[in-house]
Amino acid sequence: MEGLKKDVIRHVVSSLGSDYASKSAYNYYNALALAVRDRLIDNWIKTQRSYYDEKAKRVYYLSLEYLPGKSLMNNLHCLGIYETARKAMSDLGFSLEDLAEQEWDAGLGNGGLGRLASCFLDSMATLGIPGYGYGIRYDYGIFHQVIEDGKQVEQADNWMRVGNPWAYERGQHLFPVRFFGEVKNWTDEYGRLRHTWTAGDTVLAMPCDMLVPGWDNHHVINMRLWSARSDVEFDLDFFNTGNYLGAVEEKIFDEKISKVLYPSDQIEEGRELRLKQQYFFVTATIQDILRRFRKKHQDMTELPQSVAIQLNDTHPAIAIAELMRILLDEDLLDWEVAWDICVSTFAYTNHTILPEALETWPVSLLERMLPRHMQIIYEINARFLREVERVARSEDCGQLCHRDLDHLKQRVSLIQERPIKSVRMAHLAIIGSHSVNGVAALHTELLKARVFDDFQRLYPQKINNKTNGVTPRRWLWSANQPLSRLIASHIGTGFVRNLDELTQLEPLAADPAFREAWRAAKLENKQRLQAYIKRKLMRELHTEHLFDVHIKRIHEYKRQVLNLLHVVTAYNRLRHGQAADFTPRTVFFGGKAAPSYFMAKRIIHAINAVAATVNADSRVNDKLQVVYLPNYCVSQAERVIPATELSEQISTAGMEASGTGNMKFALNGALTIGTWDGATIEMAQAIGPELLFIFGMREDELVSLRQHGYNPMLYYHGDEELREALDMLRSDAFSPGQHGLFAPLVDNLLHGGDRFFVLADYRQYLGAQQDVGRLYLDQEEWTRRSILNAARMGFFSSDRAISQYAREIWDVAPMAGLQNGKGA
Ligand code: F58
Incomplete structure (x- = not known):
């Protein structure tokens, strides 16, 4: 620790040209980062040399x-000097967490x-x-x-x-x-x-x-x-x-x-x-x-x-x-x-x-x-199309290709002619x-x-x-110390490198004392988020609420609007006194919209408008709160995910290629409400579908619905609560003085074909949310499922994904001496 302290002070003075006695967090963060980088660079040089030596x-x-x-915390953990750094910086008068905040x-x-x-x-x-x-x-x-x-x-x-x-x-x-x-x-x-x-x-x-x-x-x-x-x-x-x-x-x-x-x-x-x-x-x-x-x-x-x-x-x-x-x-x-x-x-x-x-x-x-x-692309194309012709005429491609050869060539060509030659x-x-x-x-x-x-x-x-994966170093160990320490105290730290070891938690799901400790870790994370929101948004969160989180880019296919319709419906039920058994919850949204994506930006506006109305309504706001988290980014995800209890993965089936947020949430013990889409499907298969809240139409069902003529108006007319929610959005219930502000959203659903089948899935989504609310009241069962969700996430480590790429695509092996983790 003394070595690190000396290095930090030396960097404040000689690299940053400042007086170490003036305690600037910015200088001390930079000096610590430089001291950490010093500790990485030798190994970096050795690593690069070893590639040449071993002709890797x-x-x-x-x-x-x-x-x-941000890099600081992750690098400290990887180097195994997190505790040392924490003590060193505390001796110098800083909290490591505060210093880490300095990093962009x-x-x-x-x-x-x-x-x-x-x-x-x-x-x-x-x-x-x-x-x-x-x-x-x-x-x-x-x-x-x-x-x-x-x-x-x-x-x-x-x-x-x-x-x-x-x-x-x-x-x-x-x-x-x-x-x-x-x-x-x-x-x-x-x-x-x-x-x-x-x-x-x-x-x-x-x-x-x-x-x-x-x-x-x-x-x-x-x-x-x-x-x-x-x-x-x-x-x-x-x-x-x-x-x-x-x-x-x-x-x-x-x-x-x-x-x-x-x-x-x-x-x-x-x-x-x-x-x-x-x-x-x-x-x-x-x-x-x-x-x-x-x-x-x-x-x-x-x-x-x-x-x-x-x-x-x-x-x-x-x-x-x-x-x-x-x-x-x-x-x-x-x-x-x-x-x-x-x-x-x-x-x-x-x-x-x-x-x-x-x-x-x-x-x-x-x-x-x-x-x-x-020129080269044209030549690649010419040769390729000749090859297509050869293969199509050969027997193994079957008659279909042969008969349809011209169309086939147009479809596979590197060049498309319309709307402009590209x-x-x-x-x-x-x-x-x-x-x-x-x-x-x-x-x-x-x-x-x-x-x-x-x-x-x-x-x-x-x-x-x-199938995608996520790194357990950042998304469990570094982001969620309370839960990681609890896990490590029972099964050791091997899971950080070998995520399959989390299965050892399974028997502990039946242990009431472990469940209580698990809940305590989640609560600590919720309280940490509460403090952060208070600092940043000046809002008070209720930590006894169910934390229901939908964070990702804003896009129609990700269906933040479906979630919003649930919020509006819950609001209506509470207002109308029809929700005596409603489980109190706070619904968080976060995400950026592409600056030129009109509809996505309007969705953000609608979420904030609904939030303003719900949060200001004293009839409901002890039971329902809506929070928009501005500027969703990696470091914000690291704060929010460990505190999440319900993870929203509700894209239109077939549209989300994989998703990786879904994995981070489950790894941190959130339960998933989700559609049969992307990697959420494989998560459900690994965890057991009964331990998630799966709802909605599947991809093949949507194809057939589309083929038979999907008519969103049928859902509108056939479902009173849906109609009420949509009518409120379209009128100015959430946009007083700005009549028609959210009409484009509603018109897009009702008259624009509802390309992402929001209305088709609405009723089932409500049902699944009802199941969520009910289960949350049984904290023992909720916690048991939470533990089992995390325990069965081993497959979704990016280490598994990269091992597969290495073996099946790249044909590369780990460097000698590193196969089992520890280096020389
Ligand atoms: C995402 N794509 C997928 N694209 O949407 C998601 O399902 C998947 O989990 C993830 O990739 C990783 O495989 C995505 O993020 C982009 O952001 C592009 C950036 C450049 C313009 C086009 C979209």
Whole structure:
């Protein structure tokens, strides 16, 4: 402890240039972070060296998004110095919790996809997999959400304004990134046509490294984030011609590339700068991968034995064309050889079946910005369509393909003609990869049967499932110390590395003393949340209420409106004196809406309007409260999830690819009210469906309902309580003086086809909520189920998911000596 204290003081003075006697929490947080980083860097260097020494096959995880959240607590826990740090900082006059508050969330992602990437890096580090995360160091991450007059207002998230003590900026290792320009043809000595791309504009990519430690194993992997730097400083001509301001303007223009994360969610935002970001990221990453590879290899055909590249959705899929370009134009390989290398190296993860989220880029834009890549994509397509023809004519594809050949080719082509001629990035990713995986069993089945059914017939081995997982280090151990300590006191700490060990809790569910201790831990978390809400929102929570929580991005398919209709119905019953047996509850909502997503923003407004009415109504507010948690983010989830008793996972069946919040809640002992969707299905199967509150129509039932003509008006007319709730929303019951404010929400359900089947599931949802309320009154049974839920969540560790990727997709093994956890 004395060593850590000395290091912290030294950093306050020599790294931050401050007086250690002036007790600034900001300085002490930064100094502690630097002292922790000192303890990581030796192991990071050793880890990187060991990869070279052992000629390890490396895994590169390419993701335009990461959501690491805060690093301090997680790193202290991984290094096993949390207690030491707590005491050291207390000696210096600080509470560790307060210092941790100084850190800004690294919000370099939108939601589940970005958070999954961060969980996966944590697991690679813990399992000893030679992995690297690659991404973009956005200057502005996901916007900061404030609620003003009930509405979402976006503010810039300038997360690095006060610096980032965790990152190493490596300004000396810059990679050139080129755009535009033209392609020249030439003939090589064997008479083969060759191509050279001479690009117009150049910017530079600067690596910023953040260290990701494994759990108690000395293995530290790298998350390398690229930041755009202008090359105009090197262009002396510019300055010499006296055009100083012009040069500076160009510099600012270039550096715009990594300025801001695109804040979209499930809707494709086809903007030129976004494509620039993607290519900027991809070419810098591929150059770095090949630089490392070429240190030990000359023969490019050995690449797939040494390198696996995982594409996190299609956002980095242009990497396939980029690697082809390098192999063809720089290494002068033949097409077939280059293509085999690519396909064997790349693998692609799909995260959505929503058609509006499948990415496309206009051919005209690609032709201008990346002319050589567009040529390569055309060539990939031509060869692929010839192959489709061959396979379709062969017997194994059956008559259907053959007869329908032209349509089949149109459907699978990399190019779509309408509404504008564009490249389908998912098709490029599928064709250019040896593995395509979905993120939960149902999602993968839907990929095979619906979205990519043609590809499933063409390549029956390619599409596979890897159900998502979450890291127990952050989402149980670090976020929920009260529960973790209780668990550890009975079964030891092995579960942090091997989550299956939680099954040892099962017999304890029958032990009344353990149940009481479990409840005490949950209560401690509820009280902690209560204190936080009081500080932030100046609201008093009732900890004896059932804490019912719905936090995630706001989207119609996630159906926050269904939850809201339950709230309004409960409010009506209480007002009308029809709910004598109502179990008091506080309903929490939280989540961001994409700034351009009108309906999602209106949903936030409606939730806040209902909350204002309910909370102000003294007839009901001792029994029902509604809280909107502004600016939902990773660190907020870490506070809210441990205090949650009921987890809302109520997406339209078939629409949520997996979900990962669902896993975090159950792991922390919340019971789930949910639909038969995403990974919630597998959770129900692992836990026992009777221990969750499953309701609603299933995916196949919805398909048939749609086919037979779904008429939401039937539900409206047939259900008095539903009608009352909808009419109140449509009139100005919750929006006095602003008549019609929420009419678009209601009209969308009644007259817009209710695409997400809110009305169809309403009655069953109410029934399930009634069951929840009843069970909560029996605290012994509730607690028993809570314990069993957590005990059976072992499968949903990201360690299991990453082990499957490593074995079944990447063909990589953990580093010697790290297989069983502990490092040398
Ligand atoms: C999410 N996708 C899925 N996309 O919705 C969720 O079911 C799944 O659990 C998770 O991925 C991890 O597999 C998601 O978060 C995005 O945020 C994209 C960001 C870029 C624009 C398009 C959506």
